[in-house]
Amino acid sequence: MDQLDKVDAKLVAHLQIDGRLSIAKLAERLSISEATCWRRHKRLEELGVIEGYQATLNRRALGGSVLAFVQITCTQHDEAATAEFERIIQASSRVLSCHNTTGEADFLLQVIARDLDDYSGFVEQVLRRLPGVSSIRSNLSLREVKATQQLPVEELSRM
Template sequence: MQKPDLDAADRRLLAALQADARASGVDLAERVRLSPSQCQRRLRRLEEAGLIAGYGVRLDRRRLGLDVVAFVQVTLMRHGGDPAEDFHDTLRAMPEVLEAHAITGDADYLLRVVAPDLQAFSDIVLKRLLALPGVATVRSSLSLGEIKATDALPLPDDPAD
């Protein structure tokens, strides 16, 4: 995929949106030092180019009672074809699985999972993941504390800088 051609104003706009996606059009324009109409045109162009995938709200998992975060490595018995696709479909349907990545190394997948408590997490592993056809092994690591959590992406530097 081709690297996007972003100028300084585009990068300021994307950074401002990552910091506060709820900012009004006027506030965004002030932050990025553009007129509101210029800012809106750039925003629309960035959306149409697919650089802005969507807007959302970040919820506080602890206040929602989701105190356990675990990183789960899953290895399948066989790779490719229907077993893997069935596994992918199951992961997509599990709201407790926040992220699922196919990875290199000893395991086939790395999942980020949340649960209200250790019993609920145990049920996810024992009754749901290990019960899936084709799953060979599941290894998990519990998070002892969150050091950094962000969805903000690093923006490319301006080649002119």
């Protein structure tokens, strides 16, 4: 992104680590004035670089012990079937992410469940009822090696 300089990249990198940083603390860490920091912060929100703020939760502590990666292949690819598929997926709080992909599957989903019975119920009640689905392949996570939503801002801004 041409609109992101080194200070902006550092600003958003700090916010990714701690989204609760005050403008005063952020300005101090960036060695800029609070007014300048506030203006940059506001501009990054307006540009859509900063989309929002949220707490990072521990899924296991909340009872989400099963994490599944689900490959879905569809037989119907028309606009209406795809729109209905996407509407149902977007409405499901169990689906953490959904990507339209290249390769064998049309979609790759990340799904959370309490346990295997709960996941099985989700497959039966939601995924098998999706329009035009011909194949559902699940891969269950045995151990999470790395999970982050933090983007390599400074590396991307150099590209």
